[in-house]
Amino acid sequence: MNTLRILPKYCCKKTQRFCRLPVSQNRFYARPTSFPDFFQNPVFRKEDQAKLVETTDLSKLAAVPVKPPAVYETCSAYHDPLVNKVINHVMEMGKKQLARSLVEKAFENIKRIQIERYHLASTAEEKNKIELNPKKVLHLAIENSKPLLQLSPIKRGGITYQVPGPITEKRSLFLAIKWLLEATNEKERTIHFPEQFAWELLDAANNTGKVVKKKQDLHRQCEANRAYAHYRWQ
Amino acid sequence: MSHVINFSVKHLLPVTKCYLRGNFVSSFCKYSSASNSTSNSGNVLDNLTDWETLSKKKKISKAMKAYLERAQEHDEFMKKQQQEFAIGKRHLANMMGEDPETFTQKDVDRAIEYLFPSGIYDPAARPLMKPPEELFPARKAAEFDEAGRPHHLLFYTGKPNFFKLLYDAADNIKQLQNFEDRVIRKKATPDPNGALSLEGSVWLTKEQLEQVLVEKILDLEYDNFKVVMERLVSLPYSYRCKDFIEKYRNTLASQKFALEIPKPSYDDDGRAFITTYECLRKKARGDVTIRSPGSGKITINGKDITYFEDVQSREQVLFPLIFTGMQDRVDVECNIEGGGPSGQAGAIRWGIAWGLRSFVEKEMLEKMQIAGLLTRDHRRRERKKPGQPGARKKPTWKKR
Amino acid sequence: MLSRNWRHLCRRYSQAVTFRTTEASPAQQNEKQIGLFYTMNQETCKQLFSQGGFPKSFQKQTKTFTETAIMIRQPALDLINCIKSSDFNKPAIRYVLYGEKGTGKSLTMAHLLHYAHEDGYLIVHVPWVSEWLRRLPRSKEMSNSQTHEGCVDLPLDAASWLLHFKGQNQHILKTGELKVSKEYVWSKREKTEAGAPLAQLVEHGISRVKYACDVVDALIKEIKTLSHNKQCKTFVAIDGFNSFFYPVTRLSTPTKKKVKPEEVTLTTTFMELTKNDWTNAVILLSADQLAVPDDHQESHFPRYLLYKKGFEHLDPFVPVEVGRYSEKEFLSCASYYRDRLWLRGPPEIDTELKFTSACNPYRFMEQCAPL
Incomplete structure (x- = not known):
């Protein structure tokens, strides 16, 4: 063992730049970044930071390098990760400003409709039921349109069966947003996107409308195809 | 079988052990196979007479020979390279008019960059002069001795x-x-x-x-x-x-740098201020000055925060101020150029966060670090590669 | 974590900040009520602003808030005091409102219109000049003017303006005191005699669209003589006046030639109106960046927006700047929005909004929209 002579290290010049890492090392992070593996995701929202303060010691966490927050993320109270996700899905060709203005106008429309209903409602109970915060309406709408199972095509003996199976949280969220946007894009030519989107969100929040119907159809299909569920393991 | 013989002989003749070991190679079994059939200690002892030891050919396998040759060549090569490097370094020092004795590697690099300016993009393709140990990859020294017996315990893994x-x-x-x-x-x-x-x-x-x-x-x-x-x-x-x-x-080591608190300087009015130069983000370059007893005024290139038309950029500029709660207590002045709105906004955000380090408590500093406000964003636009329409986008995939 | 300022802010909220005032008459409003909102009577609103006068976004807001509330601000009060103390025997003073986009020029004008209406002025109000010169629906009806050679008429616009005029000045026109001084011959069979009430002239213009522009011309001349003769006091309000001086309009003749503002009859009419050769009147104009296309919106100052011609035409005038919200006004506006359920969320949002919108009233309203 002592006869092993290790010659001095060969310094690789490239590792000084943050080069692209192979895909296997990106699997731990929510978004693929050009920062190396050991960079932690930032925690900047007040509530999240408060939670951290309770559980762990700050100085230990501060010693680890942290990625910077993205351009559209702030610590203010009116920043919502779900809203940001929806804006990203609405965005086409990288036009973030346009996407954001469309979604904000949709929220404005929701607010106006709801305030109108609020003023028309007579009793205090009814008034309490009406949700005036457009972000909460969005949350409700997405909650109501998230599917709980999905159908995957599995081929057995030449026939492709639609087999019901579990669905991850992320995929279910993605499907909910995708269906909402698809339903909005099937609109009349004269109606603008924000108005149609506002109506779709309000419908979904009330458990009515095209999107919820689609979700319920999917659930019914899954129920009908219950018999094939064992094909997942065959 | 030969191994059994080897072992017994070794045991019996400790004096000749070192000499015999040199002969014990895998191909030696051919040599001793003749004597295998009638192996007894007496025969073996008879075999090992002086003339045998004198005229015995050292049977080294071809692989071993080649390996030893290569190792020797490499050593000689490395020696020559080191000599050349040393001489070259002295020449270079003379050329640059500096003392050859105290000419470090850094000086060498600087000299080469000066004498051979290169516009090549990849640093590895530019002219360089480094000690041969760095340039040529390290090779393992002889892993097994002349007899072919490996030095390392786990060689056969x-x-x-x-x-x-x-x-x-x-x-x-x-x-x-x-x-x-x-x-x-x-x-x-x-x-x-x-x-x-x-x-x-x-x-x-x-x-x-x-x-x-x-x-x-x-x-x-x-x-x-x-x-x-x-x-x-x-x-x-x-x-x-x-x-x-x-x-x-x-x-x-770089992380500790972010948590050091620099001291602010004092300007004519007696207000503490701190300037962060080199605020970079994508192509935006600028500097940010924070003055301490202030009223929340923000000036960018002489204009108000209305310099940024869109809300997102304004929010980014306000992010560190609101995070630390200093939006009413400091004045911010920035000069920025280059890049687009979000690049400039990102640069200013980092500049403000970096400057606020001196006006904020240690706990808040750690919180800022955890929030990632103090990290320099080193991402740049990825270049387009030849044969592809974009940086990552590939041409349409055709099955055949 | 909350700084001292924030704690004060939160305490102020808990003490039920007043943002309203019950003083609904602009003439009685005074300096103490700056930053407070007063509600306008619905009927007055309908009478004065049914055809324009409020910006479109504000109209939507009135519908959502189910009321029309205007904030009392310094420039408006200054103007009211100036008008009250001005000498009506001297030539008419011209005030020019200017400011950045969205700081409240049109609403200040609306506030003053309300005051004028209460005070019994005869109102000549052009809601938005660019509507005529730059807004092009599919087919813009234009005709060649008969009275002015080489000029272009906008009959429908003129007719709708006459309707607006009639609506605003109903109570004055009904009394029938104002009479036409000259005789106007429109065609072989139609003419308006001297001594006929002004209402008749206006009716004629509304019913006979073909002659609407000429009727407007005549009307303006009549109003000038009537004011000069002290039979009525006039309040002229024109929003987006600088649109008249922009080199080119969006209109084009059937021969595809671009029309300049000077070639539109309405321009000449209102240029006549804004000259200071008559007395017993108040002229309020506004120079707005939004009235000209985006390329020429570098600065909001009147010298830039009015071009040389406009500046010379209006010289001398009194410039009045309408600025952004002050601290107090901002707080009051924020609490009004909260009261009307337009803005919801924790109080910390207000400081952020203050910076993000840079205290610009329009931007603030825009940014509260999705919250």
């Missing part, structure tokens, strides 16, 4: 250094566990101060480990290595193997 490392780690784990048992038997508790703190460091990357071990490793093996080392670290008495562990950790 193919990656002796790597597996030795794992073996050492496993050994350490066992030792620590034994120590723990002994401590428990004595009913003592572990010393909390001696706990190993690994915050500011990470395990060596696969490439770095390959360089240390001078061997290629698979991804799977690297993951395995990390698992074993994590296990070692997780034991309560891991501080006893601190040296072993430190060898395979990379310190991230």
